[in-house]
Amino acid sequence: MAPHDAILGWDEDTNAAAYDAFTRAHPMYNVTSRDLARRAGLSDVGLVVDLCGGAGATARAILDHIPPGARVISVDNAAAMQRVGRRTLIDSRLSWITAPAEHLADHVAHGHIGAVVCNSAIWKTDIAAVFAAVSRVLRPGGRFVFNIGGGFAGIRHPDEQAVSGGPSLNTLIHDVAARDYGYIAPPKSADAPPKLPLETITCELAAAGLAVVDTEIVAQHSTMAEKKAWLSIPVFSRPEGDFTHAQRMRILETAYAQTTPDAPSVTSWLVVVAERREPPA
Template sequence: MDSTVLECRQQGGAVVELLEWDAGTYDALPLPHKRWGAAAIARLELSGSETVLDLGCGTGRDAERLLGLLPQGRVIAVDGSAQMLRELRTRLASQLDRIDVLQADVREPMVLPRPADAALSVATLHWLPDHAAAFRTVAAVLRPGGRFVAEAGGAGNLATFRTALRAVSGADGSEIWNFAGAAETTDRLRDAGFTDIDVRLVEDPASLERGEQLEAFIGTVVLGAQLRELPVDERRPFVHAVAERLPEPVLDYVRLQISARKQSVP
């Protein structure tokens, strides 16, 4: 998964509680999310004085980078995971005077302590069942003209991995993940009140070392929701079985990259 703690849905769409993450293990892995976040932040084209919403902030990796680019600005860091936010507060202990930390369910409308001039979301959207609602939430807290930049798993994401998962479990994660395409995402952004919309699907495979590194990555980053439903003693064998089904130690990521701007007041 990624840096957020969002919802897990059972087959048929029933919603269960927010998923908690092992933040320490997560942050120690060789995450491609680091370069995803850096590239997304660059697309914000910040001047240095903005207030930026980091939606699905995780352990604060991107918030830390944002603060370095905002000498006169602030970050509003939002996530659903208490563990992730504890890690963030530790990471950014010396800068907490410039960051508002909010534990919230990002599936729901949000009340922020201050308006946001820009919004960032890295590796979050594919955990949300309703992207249209998420875009409306972002639009509601952005100032007119504010830029929204996001990247997440998109259509075709993890196709090979999902084949391996299906062979082991009979399910391919479609009951949990929401990998949207470019056209439907563009329409949803427009309907939510965004303009200057640029949505792309980009292949970006991640290579890992077969064995412990691959299985730690799969178990911590990708299969957190599935593992929660298993007895503890079955989790490691399950991850191992999926890893063994992969033809090579590669996660075949396809990223949905979004840049848009909230409509200005006429």
């Protein structure tokens, strides 16, 4: 049994509150959400889906981009995240559906959605099922816009490569855990292929009837202080293994003390814009 203070998964109230607080205090999710909303071409849509929308960070950006009279549906399978969103993001244009991304087509009218936006979450879904569901609900020409972390996509932005101010906070966390708790990190194969490279994404989209119209490798700039705040969110805390959340936070504090708060931290993202193909004549 997990320790009483361990936080497990997304559907937990403490985690949901911490995640929502981070999105409001730090720019990371606001910046990525606005970037995706801009790429989605929302000026003439009537209905937009915020897929894996969590507590509503991306929905907030979408609401700022849609025309008068348009609506947003936020879909997520974690009820705890949506409970936070319903309390903190009250807008008559926004509705919430608690369901897995793979079941999107069971809850949304087919062929009527102008755009589907998914920020930072495609990696945790069954992409074949999700892409098929998105294709069913999008109108012809409707856009599907999402991003994939560089580690999953197997890409690195030049800005990330240029930052070399010492070990990363993740590396320091593992070093502290090894020193103070005897932690042994699971082995990683240097030759292991990325899980979601663009080639795989393109093929799966095409199989679902979606065509890639644009891709870009972008850099997300932050600081060690923001990275530390992000790693304080229970679901993101490190290292993996049999640690309580309190232990992980002590490890994080010790590791963070070895850094400079305003030191730059850069992560890479692959942004993909796809469109629903017109049906054959």
